[in-house]
Amino acid sequence: MTHVSTSTEDLKPHERYVPASHWRNAYDEADGAKLGMWLFLSTEILLFAGFFCAYAVFRMLYPGVWADASHYYLDWRIGGFNTLVLLLSSFTVVLAIRGAQTNRPAMTNINLIITIICALVFLVLKLGWEYYPKWVHDELPGGNFAYHSHSILEAGGYVPGSHDNIFLSIYWIATGTHGVHVLIGAFLLTWCLWLNMKGFYGPKHYTSLENVGLYWHIVDIIWIFLFPLLYLV
Amino acid sequence: MSHYHPTREEEKAIHEELASQELGHEHHVHVTPYWPMLAVFVTLVIMTVVTVLTAKFIDLPGTGNLLLAMVIACFKGTLVFAYFMHLRYDKLLNTVVVAASVFAVVLFIGFSMLDLKARAAFNHEYEAGEITTGGMNRVVANANEIAREKALEHGHHGDEHGEHGDHADEHGDDAHTDGDHGADHGQDDDH
Structure with missing residues (x-):
């Protein structure tokens, strides 16, 4: 047995990581944590399923209103750009994990920073170019919604449907909940960046980085569905 | 009677010993490959462009556009699940968890749609006087x-x-x- 070192002080945190005593080894521990993450992500899918179901039901009840409201209130260019931003951020998270697996902390750092920037770009576009103008024009969910004559003129004769507020309610709640997830993801990624800078991630231990990555990917997947449903079709 | 507490170093040694005894070196972690992931990313971007173009320039009858967009979105989602989220390389159990969740979503939305359609038929007959409340x-x-x-x-x-x-x-x-x-x-x- 040659692996008993006299001191672990000179090792990095990920090198001297010891799994909790009820696990056989670090691999099993990471595997268990990952399964737990997947169970949580499945509840996330079910949470958003409620919004998708509401979307489907009201689209079925008011198909015409749905198509008009989608094209009038939302700009597909912003949604499309945000889709690309999220896809890029998903790819960089993959690379960040690869950096940990191949013991290249700099690669993890850079990719996490790019991911966080992408998250911020997404939020800034969402808040500044979508939520704020809607807020100003009272294009708000439910009872806060109000029609404005000037917006009818701007739209070149678009006559608002009598159920636009339902579309906007679903838009606000679904994208709002998604936006909160992006915000939480940005904080989690920053936490991972901090841990990585302190040397906590290496080939044998990167559990929290991988699980935050999984969370980030599910946020991306939800947007992959929200974007065409709300902005395009 | 005093209990023996191993130091952290000793504990680590014990764990490594157990790990090497029970699993050997077979269970090395799958390292995320670079080029397949890049290919998946490029595919996702292309499919995003395709979904925008088909929605903007192709006018399918009925709910055709919606269905096409959803097929593309499902394809993209599956790619993210399988590659970016490593399900392809992981234990099957993780895939089962996701599949169960997606199955629940399909039931949820599918039966809501069926209910809504049936309700429309019911209301129609009710208004025509063929069904009375009971x-x-x-x-x-x-x-x-x-x-x-x-x-x-x-x-x-x-x-x-x-x-x-x-x-x-x-x-x-x-x-x-x-x-x-x-x-x-x-x-x-x-x-």
């Missing part, structure tokens, strides 16, 4: 009817104490001035 609906309708009648009676014959006997005596003037109040008690009496 069950709880009838009970509720009757209760409302009775309540309305009571309220009307109280309103019209407010001074005639004799007609409502005990009822009016119990509540004094309230029963006459407050129609709803009287109606509530009328319902209670019927039950």
Whole structure:
């Protein structure tokens, strides 16, 4: 047995990581944590399923209103750009994990920073170019919604449907909940960046980085569905 | 009797020993490959462009555009699940968890749609007079009817104490001035 070192002080945190005593080894521990993450992500899918179901039901009840409201209130260019931003951020998270697996902390750092920037770009576009103008024009969910004559003129004769507020309610709640997830993801990624800078991630231990990555990917997947449903079709 | 506490180094050694005994070196972690992931990313970007173009420039009949967009989105989602989220390289159990969740979503939305369609058919026949309300609906309708009648009676014959006997005596003037109040008690009496 040659692996008993006299001191672990000179090792990095990920090198001297010891799994909790009820696990056989670090691999099993990471595997268990990952399964737990997947169970949580499945509840996330079910949470958003409620919004998708509401979307489907009201689209079925008011198909015409749905198509008009989608094209009038939302700009597909912003949604499309945000889709690309999220896809890029998903790819960089993959690379960040690869950096940990191949013991290249700099690669993890850079990719996490790019991911966080992408998250911020997404939020800034969402808040500044979508939520704020809607807020100003009272294009708000439910009872806060109000029609404005000037917006009818701007739209070149678009006559608002009598159920636009339902579309906007679903838009606000679904994208709002998604936006909160992006915000939480940005904080989690920053936490991972901090841990990585302190040397906590290496080939044998990167559990929290991988699980935050999984969370980030599910946020991306939800947007992959929200974007065409709300902005395009 | 004192308990022996291993130091952290000793604990680590024990863990590594157990790990090497039980699993050997077979379970090395799958390292995320670079080029397949880049290919997946490029595919996702292309599919995003495709979904925008098809939605903007191709006009399919009925819900064709919606279905096409959803097929593309499902394809993209599957790619993210399988590659970016490592399900392809992971234990099957993780895939089972996701599949169960997606199955629940399909049931949820699918049956909601079926319900809505069936309801439309039902409403149509109901309006055409082919179906009459029954069950709880009838009970509720009757209760409302009775309540309305009571309220009307109280309103019209407010001074005639004799007609409502005990009822009016119990509540004094309230029963006459407050129609709803009287109606509530009328319902209670019927039950």
